[in-house]
Amino acid sequence: MDIIAFGVLADERPQLEVAFADQHAVRCLELFLNPDTAPTARGYEVVSSSVNDVLDADVLAALADGGTRMIAQRSTGYNNIDLDRARELDLTVARVSSYSPYSVAEFAWSLALALNRRTVRAAGRTREFDFRLNGLMGRDFHDRTVGVMGTGKIGTAFSRIAHGFGMRLLGWDVQENSDCLALGMEYVDKDRLFGEADLISLHVPLLPATHHIVDADALGRMKSDAILINTSRGGLIDAAALVAALRDGRLDGVGLDVYEEEAGVFFVDHSLEVMTDDTLARLMTFRNVLVTSHQAYFTRDAVGQIIDTTVRNVADYLAGRTSDNVLVRPKE
Structure with a gap:
């Protein structure tokens, strides 16, 4: 399965690509997810987002219309995601609940x-x-x-x-x-x-x-x-x-x-x-x-943990499993 990741930083990209290498192809983009860039995700079942991406009601609708079924947020915070709209669209949303x-x-x-x-x-x-x-x-x-x-x-x-x-x-x-x-x-x-x-x-x-x-x-x-x-x-x-x-x-x-x-x-x-x-x-x-520019989390240790958790979240979604990282679960 192919995954598209938005808001990927240059130092983060190699770790993200290696982490998914044995399982999925990941397309890493530096550009942020917003109403203008949402069409780029058409055809991708899984979208990985960063904390500064915009996942409001309109963006989520565009993603769902393009075939996206899962949002894998690479951060602990998720105030940028309209969780109520995600539920309406039956999108699975997961985050990284903790890191270093x-x-x-x-x-x-x-x-x-x-x-x-x-x-x-x-x-x-x-x-x-x-x-x-x-x-x-x-x-x-x-x-x-x-x-x-x-x-x-x-x-x-x-x-x-x-x-x-x-x-x-x-x-x-x-x-x-x-x-x-x-x-x-x-x-x-x-x-x-x-x-x-x-x-x-x-x-x-x-x-x-x-x-x-x-x-x-x-x-x-x-x-x-x-x-x-x-x-x-x-x-x-x-x-x-x-x-x-x-x-x-x-x-x-x-x-x-x-x-x-x-x-x-x-x-x-x-x-x-x-x-x-x-x-x-x-x-x-x-x-x-x-x-400074939202840099506090940016260590090899923390970024590695964030990516590892994101990989597990995607694996859980594909296997139909859930965890404490899941913010919105698929409908029964």
Whole structure:
């Protein structure tokens, strides 16, 4: 059987092709799935999608009309898929429910450390043979307070690293995690976490209840020299409110690996174009803001696990099996 995969990154393609080689032919495309590119999938029973592909009602209808029966999403998140429409069309939808939490947790810390110690600015200076230390002073994380919003697998991995730094741990989640409690974490409400933390890292999923969980009110409660890190989902932060806070001189640093309107922007070279997203362009002007392009998961380990799970999801679909990865099951 032939499979078509959209939004395949250059470093991901060899692993994806090798993983399917003994079973199926896979056509890897760098272009993203959207209403314009959906006809490309005609004749493919299985479509593998990325987190930045658009699988709304119209795209799903076009895929179903072209013979697609299964969507194999290569990510944990699936807010880009209209699951209700998929059920109506009797499409099987599966995702990768988990992969290396260390990839994201370690990257979140790389952002935090780079911001705190002004590493990017320092490296830029030394490339110009400017070896002054003016404006590069950071602070110890040891004995300071970190607020971890979301203490699942990634949040727990992040917390273990924080514990290694000797930090005081505050946590917020719908339920307490015994592994985090064993590290000495104190679970508190959001307002207290925002008010007391020197470093805040977001590790919650994007749900209606968490959309813009970091809004103008939350930003106003934070310490003026706090560092904010988001490696989870862009919609957790009200980007316009964040710009306003930064413009007022609040926050010591902001590390964003995700952005609410990243679809069509991240993973694409726009270097020869005018950036039409005014909010993103404004964020990039602040020297204490570090933006990366949804890179946190991107390690050989995590990508390998994502691909292996995708291969299993396709095999399960063909064999009529189900698993916890399946979001929409075929009708009986």
